Amino acid sequence: xxxxxxxxxxxxxIAIGFFAGVFYLRKQIEKMQSNPDMLQKMAKQMGYNMNKQxxxxxxxxxxxxxxx
Numbered sequence: 114x115x116x117x118x119x120x121x122x123x124x125x126x127i128a129i130g131f132f133a134g135v136f137y138l139r140k141q142i143e144k145m146q147s148n149p150d151m152l153q154k155m156a157k158q159m160g161y162n163m164n165k166q167x168x169x170x171x172x173x174x175x176x177x178x179x180x181x
Contacts, residue, residue: 146175 145151149168156163156171163171 142175146172 145155149172152168152171153163
């Protein structure tokens with residue numbers, strides 16, 4: 114019994130953390146769809162410098178994705 118409860122708690126914590134992370138990430142991606150400045154900032158952090166045409170392509174691709 115001394116080992117069972119901590120293991121169950123660990124597994125539950127990992128599962129809850131995973132689902133909370135997925136929920137947060139989806140919300141952030143939904144925000145980025147409508148905000149080109151956030152997309153530009155993310156691209157620069159990743160080392161890419163996108164022009165206006167590339168930015169429009171990325172926004173179109175993200176709008177086609179189903180994040181809900």
